[in-house]
Amino acid sequence: MKILLTFIFALYYTCTLGQAHNISAGYQKPEDPLVIKNLEDWQDLKFGLFMHWGTYSQWGIVESWSLCPEDEGWTQRKKEHGASYYEYVKNYENLQKTFNPIQFNPQKWAKAAKAAGMQYVVFTTKHHDGFAMFDTKESDYKITDPKTPFSTHPKANITKEIFEAFRQENFKIGAYFSKPDWHSEYYWWPYFPPKDRNVNYDPQKYPDRWEKFKQYTFNQINELTTNYGKIDILWLDGGWVRPLSTVDTTVDWQKTIKLEQDIDMDRIGSMARKNQPGIIIVDRTVPGKWENYVTPEQSIPEQPLHIPWESCITMGDSFSYVPNDNYKPTKTIIETLVKIISRGGNYLLNIAPGPNGDFDPIAYERLEQLTPWININKSAIFSTRTIYPYHKDSYYYMRSKDSKHINVFHLSEGETYQQPSLYRFEIAPEQSIQDIKLLGYRGKLKWKKDKHIITIIPPDHKIEYVAVFQITVK
Known part of the structure; x- marks a missing residue:
């Protein structure tokens, strides 16, 4: 059954270092009983932890977006990192050779998040830049490759370590995965320069190359859903990788999608469900059976949504680590939680680890300040409805x-x-x-x-x- 929604969004926060996402206009209720049960349980949790982390934390810049040749606020490049676009890309990719977050301790994160009332986690296993924070066999652009200094660390497979640490604290586990991969030659073919965030060749003109990208994506998601224990949520970002027929031309950022980028979500979703029965799949902004809940970003709907939804909002100003970021006051974080859950949503609060492998001390301070208020009021927060x-x-x-x-x-x-x-x-x-x-x-x-x-x-x-x-x- 398809429910058409119309609503207006209040932009609760101004997103200066990221990109505000719309919500697709249609929602299709899942039919799989295990997915329905998982969604119901997930809606009880209310409060989750989001973590954007990659090699880009070493420069303290926006996650991935500076590689995108669009003239937007969040895609700007610092001249000290490269005089030309191609020099910048080379230097960015060489961050792999210096990434060594030796203070990485996911058990510390899990305990602090649990004490603050968080009950699920979503981690960026791979962002748009294509750097895998897991041990993929599809690429050497990854945390476990010998070119990465951290590869010799006992906890080198960062995604595995994070998932295991949070699972031990009874968190639901969410794997963020970017459908576009700007490092892959099958998405940004080096023969052509990239023009924007989209694929830089016509997949219908070069179907063999696009087929290789589809298989590459399928294989990586297969790895994540078979080798990393129980996964409750597959959180797919990069909504411009989609069938051309699903593009909403009333949405500004979707107007740039001119090429067919059908990645075969039926095949991917069916595989993920076979590997992980009942897994929630979030194909962001792409309406249909694979968008099991919707995800306003840096914003809160003005009115209740009577479908599963989640607002992902940063604790600081940025999704990625930025030195001396402006962290929101604890009172603001709590008020945001109240507003979101009163309208039927979940609050996915982003905290970005730094290049050393740990949160900023202020982030821990905020979590500690949340703890006593959450403990007093938890019976009014969790397992509630509008x-x-x-x-x-x-x-x-x-x-x-x-x-x-x-x-x-x-x-x-x-x-x-x-x-x-x-x-x-x-x-x-x-x-x-x-x-x-x-x-x-x-x-x-x-x-x-x-x-x-x-x-x-x-x-x-x-x-x-x-x-x-x-x-x-x-």
Whole structure:
């Protein structure tokens, strides 16, 4: 069944070092019972960790995009890294020869993320530049190749180490994989210069070359879904690699797609499902049966979406590591989580490891600050679903899956949380209330219900970041 969606997006954050993605206009509900179950479980998790990491972290630049010969803000190249485009590409590719993140310790990441309430991880096994952070047999442009200094490290197969560490902490495991590969001669054929992000030759004119790229992609995804333990999510980026018939010309970035780039997702998806029964496949921005959930980037929909969705948003300004990045305050991160889950989505928060193999200390600080608030309010966050009126004024609503509780979150302006003189919010008039608690407060609240309005007298209690009222209904 196909559900057509129309909605307007509020660009919640301005993406200065990346690219905002649209959501495809159609959603096709999966039919596989194992996928449906996996999606339902994934929607219970609410909060995940995204990690963009590659050789580009050594220069502290945007992930992959400086290789793209488009004149956009996120594709700009620094002159000190190469006087010409081709010199720049050569120097960029030579970053493989110096990449040695010896402080890499995924167990440290997993424990910090778990304490902060995160329950699934999505890691960039290969971004658009084609550098594989796993031991692929299809290319020597990879973390385990002898040209890479880290290849001699006991944890050289970074993807395997990350997946195992997070699996030990009971995370769902997501493998990000870029469909376009700008290093592959079968995508950017060296005979022609690249013109933009798209394939630089006509696949219909050179079908044998395109067939080799399709097989190369198939083989790498087959490796990831057979050699790396249980994979719950295959997160496919690079939505311009798609059948030409699926291009939406009302979307600016899709207007550049002029060539047929059908990579045969039916073959890839069927293989991945055979290797990993029930795996969620996210073919971003390409409508159809392989886009099992949709992925607004650096933005939050203004209204609830009654389909599976996830906002991927950076903790800093960039998806990739940038020295002295501007990390969002903890209060902002929590408020973002509340807004996303009140509209039915999951929050995939990106933290980028640096060239040494670790997070910035500020990122750990933010995760530590999240931990006590999450622990106090977890019963109102996880395994919840949307409920009308979703959001009104400073109040955001959710319900427990069993509908025994309605959770009302109150946000305030400013750097610190400020209680109002009275809490006043609406609830369905027919709703019979058994009790109301302020999570984290052990005293008894003074409240009353007048038709559809609840009024609560603020208790003498310090609230960090966001107040959460849990209403038990009969």
